[in-house]
Each structure stands twice: as C-alpha cells, then as structure tokens.
Amino acid sequence: MKNTLLSLLVCAIFISCTKARKEILPIPSKEPSEAQLKQIERKYGMFIHFGINTFHDMEWTDGSKPTSSYTPSTIDADQWIKTAKDAGMKYVILITKHHEGFALWDSKYTEYDVATSGNTTNVVEEVAKACKKYNIGLGLYYSLWDRNYNADVENVALDSSYNSYMINQLEELLEITKPYTNIVEFWFDGGWVKENNRWPINEIYQTIKSQEPDCQVGINWTIGLPGDPDYHKVIPEEQQEGYPIRYFPSDFRLGDPFLPKENDPKIFTHNNEEYYMPWESTVCISKRWFYNTQDTVYKPIDELVELYNVATAQDNILILNCPPGRDGKIRSEDIQLLTELKERLNIDS
DSSP: OHHHHHHHHHHHHHHHHHHHHOOOOOOOBSSOOHHHHHHHHHOEEEEEOOSGGGGTTOSOOOSOSOGGGOOOSOOOHHHHHHHHHHTTOOEEEEEEEOTTOOBSSOOTTOSSBGGGSSOOOOHHHHHHHHHHHHTOEEEEEEESOOTTTSOOTTOGGGHHHHHHHHHHHHHHHHHHHTTTOOEEEEEEEOGGGSOGGGSOHHHHHHHHHTTOTTOEEEESSOBOBTTBTTOSOOOGGGOOTTOBBSSSSOSBBOOTTOOOOTTOOOEEEETTEEEEOOBEEEEESSSOSSOOTTOOOOOOHHHHHHHHHHHHSTTOEEEEEOOBOTTSSBOHHHHHHHHHHHHHHTOOO
16 A cells, blocks of 8 residues: 555655646747737837946947946936836837847846945846836846857857756746736847857746746747758748748747838748747837937938837737936937827827
C-alpha cells in the first residue's frame, strides 16, 4: 500500500513538473488569435522615448554617458498618460532600456540606472500607476542590444551571462508593474547586432507569457527571407506571405518607421507551420525619437491623418512617438497636434 501511495505521489509530482515546463507557443493559424484581436482593436497608441539620451541631443548613446547627466526636473507620468488617453489612444509603450543600457527603474542587476542618476524616480512604476488611473494599456520597450553591459557583441562567450541578465531584468519589469496593471505588449529592439539564434527568444517569450498570457511580444525586423531567415532587413514592401519568421516565437511584426504596404500579407512561417502576424507601425510625430533641442519640425496634420489611415487599415496598428522633454513633460506642440488629429479622425477617448 505504501509503495502504491509513493508511486502515485511521484507520478503526481512528475506530471506537475511536466506541466510547469510546458512551452507556451503561438498556435499555427491563418486567423488572428483572441489576444491578437485585442491588439488590433487597440489600434492606436503612443510611443514614449525617454531616458539618458533625452539629455544629450542624441538618438543612440553608447553606454558611456554618466548617470548623473540624467536630470529630469520632474517625471510627470500622469501628464504623459492623460495626454495619450485624451488623444484617443488605447495604450502606451514606454522605453524601459534603450541601446545604451540605461534602465528607467532601480535594477539590482546594474548600476547604470535611475537609482544612481540625477532623478531616482522609478519611471516604469510611475507609468504603470498612471495607466491604471486612466484605464489605458501598458506596453514596454526593451532593447536586446546593451552597449553598457554587453558592448562586445562579437564575443559569443559573453552571451550566456548577458542572456541571464536580460531575463532577470524582464522579471523585474513584470514584478514592478504587476500591482498596478497588466502589460499588453512587449516591444524588443536591437536584435540585428547578433545572429538571431544567439538571443534567448524562447526564454524571453516563456518569461513573459507565463505571467502575462495575453501580452503581445514583438521583435523589431521580425521577418527574414526564404533561405535566409536571419536576413536584415526585410521592409514591408518586400514581405510576402509565407516568408520566414526571423524571431520565433513572437506575435506581431515590426520594422520602424515603415508603414505596411497595400495588400499587407499576414501569414508567415516557422518550421513549415503558418502563423498570423499583424503589423505595428511606429512613427515619430516630429523628426526624432528622443527629445532633441533641434527637433522643431512636426509632421503636418494632413500627413498625420493619412499616416493614421494607412497604418491602421488592414487590421494593423499605429504607435505615434511623442517624446517627453528634459522637464519630464510631453511638449505642448505634441498635445496640440494630437488633439487636432483626434478631432479630424473623430476618434473616441
């Protein structure tokens, strides 16, 4: 009898462990999943580029700028999210760590973060709180490329340590935001600096999906070429149905700042299976991603109307970038344009 009970217990533990280890993967389909439909219905959101680059008039810094140079006079996350809400946007995507590696939260895995800077506010947490307040979706951007922690991208021997570092930081982001709101989207960037098989894409996907099952995961320059899945870069005009998914598993396609082509294909392949993948356009409202003192030319309202119509047709999505300035606030010009665009398009809040 004891042996039977012991055997049953061992079996139960084995089954439990097997279930715990079961991979979460996209289901092959020529139609959007329920989570993809939610993303398509969100349709319109705001990209929030903010970080150490904001204080150097540069789009990409190299990880050597001192954290003391990050000195926002305030972090008005409430204004950022209210602006998006008032514009009729359904979610935001916050830069949490760009290519230089500066983290907008207090990460225990690096000192290159806000905790050692001129303003120690946990920006990720403040944005999560504001998203909850205004009932708007939270998306997070995270750069795979890290020029501070993993500058030597040619050295394959460093991959294992850096991959663990990324997973640990993603766990931190999930933990920070969990008390406030769900994450609807993770936007990954910088994958082109290494061969795609050197990134822990599956582990990243499992880490996110195990805690946020409906969160849509996308990696910039998602699609490769037949016979060369790692080819960089395949712009939307060149993409055809059946082309290989460069970063699998993932849920949607990216390639900034391009718009989808007419008759945008939706079906792409991995290991001879077909997967539905919508396109998300990410475009600047002015000229630059990050705030820049020389960035004073904005897209005309007629261009923004056309951009919105093209980007959101064919079950695709538009993310419009509106970078906060050094005062920690979104520029008044952005707010004025967003208000006018909402009126022109008759978008509901």
